[in-house]
């Protein structure tokens with residue numbers, strides 16, 4: 001075991017603060033990574049503050065962070081994919097049982113024994129796993145991703161959650177040229193969905209509550225932008241969408257979007273507000289519309305997404321911050337004030 005520097009929350013109402021955590025020495029299949037950048041996902045905030053208490057309670061101290069890019073420093077004797085000096089990335093998963101039907105289908109995110117990057121039982125050290133708000137991490141090579149060499153690293157980190165969480169449902173629901181796709185909420189996830197749906201060739205319509213984001217949405221790849229609080233603008237799109245991806249982090253009216261789907265259209269929620277959302281069933285049954293959810297993506301699909309981003313030169317639009325600004329960044333996330341992902345420069349942890 002060795003000590004790593006980190007930022008952790010001691011409780012649901014405590015700000016994140018500097019801490020030392022234990023990491024295991026790499027076993028034969030492990031890769032040790034010096035973390036260069038870690039994105040801030042809204043899920044980090046939900047969990048640091050125990051907002052998902054009913055389904056996924058937080059164990060403290062909690063070290064969030066699952067959008068990790070860094071450089072390999074040590075590898076175990078059986079590691080074949082990485083060597084010291086390589087770039088490497090880690091997303092929301094660090095292990096699974098590898099034998100269940102979900103793992104066999106490459107859908108490790110649905111494994112009943114999945115180990116998430118933080119706040120998940122740690123099979124090696126006991127306690128819970130600690131995430132990427134840290135200067136280093138040790139992960140089994142099967143859950144470590146390769147980083148395309150042409151991408152900016154600060155903007156690559158958010159691909160590991162925001163990128164795969166939007167890429168996976170866009171692919172699953174067949175978003176491609178000739179399809180009309182909506183994206184609701186232009187935050188970390190939403191802005192990635194716009195870039196990816198545009199690169200997949202779809203006609204992309206953004207729904208935002210922030211009129212100030214209109215020009216950015218067009219620049220990110222949207223063909224049209226709708227201010228979702230304007231009922232007339234919304235009605236103009238009634239019955240026209242093949243697919244809508246909803247990436248809103250708070251309670252909101254989902255039924256207004258169901259009305260915009262065409263027959264057999266689908267709306268997928270990736271946003272995870274803590275409270276249930278009411279669904280008006282008539283909106284679904286009259287046009288055989290469907291309403292579903294999606295959780296990140298499997299390891300193979302995450303690599304596919306990174307390679308797709310490499311080929312299309314896609315990264316997140318980031319505001320790079322030092323770790324000392326993480327609590328301020330959380331407050332800004334709550335007012336939708338991020339363009340469009342915070343990426344923590346982990347070199348800032350050296351002074352702690």
Ligand code: NAP
Nearest residue numbers: 042043185186187188189208209210249250271272295296
């Ligand atoms: P974020 O950067 O905070 O973006 C959320 C966006 O939602 C905001 O920028 C805003 O966009 C919109 N919004 C916020 N409050 C709203 C309200 N009251 N009404 C309507 N719209 C509102 O968050 P994120 O990191 O993208 O995460 C979004 C959600 O996805 C979170 O709940 C997170 O936990 C969840 N998530 C799920 C998965 C998964 O696997 N399913 C993975 C990662 C994250 P506008 O300003 O454009 O309206």
Ligand code: ZN
Nearest residue numbers: 041043161162
């Ligand atoms: Zn995330």
